[in-house]
Amino acid sequence: WCQGFSEPNAGSDLASLQTRAVRDGDDYVINGQKIWTSGAHLADWCILLARTDPEAPKHKGISYFLLEMKTPGITVQPIVNLADVHSFNQVFFEDVRVPRSSLLGEENQGWYIGAMTLDYERSSLVASAASMAARGLDDLVGYCKETPLNGKSLMDNALVRHKLADMAIEIEVGKYMVYRVVSQQARKEPGSIEAAVCKLYNTEIGVRVTNTGIHILGLYGQLQRDSKWVRLMGRFQKAYLYAIAMVVGGGTSEIQRNIIAMRGLGLPRG
Ligand SMILES: Cc1cc2nc3c(=O)[nH]c(=O)nc-3n(C[C@H](O)[C@H](O)[C@H](O)COP(=O)(O)OP(=O)(O)OC[C@H]3O[C@@H](n4cnc5c(N)ncnc54)[C@H](O)[C@@H]3O)c2cc1C
The missing domain is CATH 2.40.110.10 (Butyryl-CoA Dehydrogenase, subunit A, domain 2)
Structure with a gap:
């Protein structure tokens, strides 16, 4: 389809x-x-x-x-x-x-069916955004443990450790948002606000995680898969571009914020 x-x-x-x-x-x-x-x-x-x-x-x-x-x-x-x-x-x-x-x-009456389709699309998109972020974090933790920097490993750098810890928290929060939407859908409850929250949060985490990955990899982070200097198979630069697209597909973050503000908080359209 x-x-x-x-x-x-x-x-x-x-x-x-x-x-x-x-x-x-x-x-x-x-x-x-x-x-x-x-x-x-x-x-x-x-x-x-x-x-x-x-x-x-x-x-x-x-x-x-x-x-x-x-x-x-x-x-x-x-x-x-x-x-x-x-x-x-x-x-x-x-x-x-x-x-x-x-x-x-x-x-x-197609608009109303279309709106429901988009709720389901948003929640399915986030499952892949969330798993992509989790996989990215695993890759980065492994890379930082193995990569030497000035006689130590990258992991000995407190800044890097804190960045990774922050990412782990965000990814965990995003994962429970996905579970919440999935369980709502399993109960056949309408969940358009939750789908919007979940889509916005997880796709933006995807951008942050992949961007952090590119920064931690330094100049190697921008290389493509076919470069002989590439690290982690060039996954982060590719994933970063993909993550940006996920923020737009299924309705941009601004549109999700509008949905949350109007339908969730009862604020005017503006
Ligand atoms: C990877 C990917 C896959 C896609 N797949 C499909 C698909 O299979 N089928 C399909 O039909 N579409 C698909 N789309 C299209 C997607 O739904 C649209 O790109 C998206 O809804 C944004 O529309 P637009 O590109 O026209 O941007 P615009 O609507 O022109 O938006 C431009 C900018 O203005 C902002 N903006 C617009 N209106 C407001 C507002 N009211 N308040 C605040 N900010 C606003 C937006 O957030 C955005 O930053 C896909 C997009 C991507 C990136």
Whole structure:
């Protein structure tokens, strides 16, 4: 599956999406463009948000479709990311005809299903962010124990030890946040605020841990895997770029803060 939500002019403000689905007999005909669609080049199916009522207020005119990626009229173009990896794409829809049965839920109710999808996406993203951070810490502890510095090991440096200890605390807190969201989902409780807290916290830890790793490795930290001087297989510079992307994917940290402030604390939209 891939997720066809974001568009060139609708990312954080997803409800502004312009891809249109127009009823034609028993079918819908879809035209528009999606962007940053992870795995669209590999997926068999797409979950798609498209506008079915352009006259309605923007959140209320959107429908949720499930469609096969091999449907005629869909073109997938690769986008290579900062880390030189092809993971997301642009997807173009040109007169893509899908049966009415492709609609999930009711017409024009797609926004609410999409919001729930994003809650689940956020909580699944954080599981990988949290495990990436934990693995990064293990790697760093091992590296610091083994690496000599002025006749001692890096681990003898109090600054390094305290940095690693701080990271261990943050990672542990993040892990329990993940457990909390998972147990809420297992009980089928709505957990959009908790998912936002968890996503924000764990993806930002991912950036801090990988950034700390790059600093501890010194100039070696910036080298790529194929350099003969590389340490820890160049994992930290790659992981740092990946960690930054995780802060954006599934909704940026600013958007998570907005969700927490509005839905969690009852503050105005601003
Ligand atoms: C690795 C990765 C994978 C992705 N995969 C997918 C995918 O599979 N499917 C999909 O549909 N999308 C995907 N996305 C897109 C992602 O959901 C969007 O990039 C994200 O929602 C931000 O939208 P944008 O890029 O348009 O940035 P914008 O919305 O233009 O935001 C630009 C900046 O403005 C800030 N900002 C915007 N609005 C506000 C506000 N109201 N308050 C405060 N700050 C604000 C943002 O935080 C950000 O810093 C992916 C993105 C990444 C990085």
